[in-house]
Amino acid sequence: MSFFLAYLYKKLLISxxxxxxxxxxxxxxxxxLKICLAYEGVKIA
Numbered sequence: 914m915s916f917f918l919a920y921l922y923k924k925l926l927i928s929x930x931x932x933x934x935x936x937x938x939x940x941x942x943x944x945x946l947k948i949c950l951a952y953e954g955v956k957i958a
Contacts, residue, residue: 924932 921932
């Protein structure tokens with residue numbers, strides 16, 4: 914885990930905007946997946 918944090922820190926130093934956009938995209942994908950699954954569940958039920 915500490916290796917991952919070090920990696921993130923290094924990325925943050927190199928390009929903060931890139932890291933933020935990556936995190937933002939990940940969060941959006943998670944939300945989209947949850948919405949799609951919920952919608953599918955409603956359609957099936």
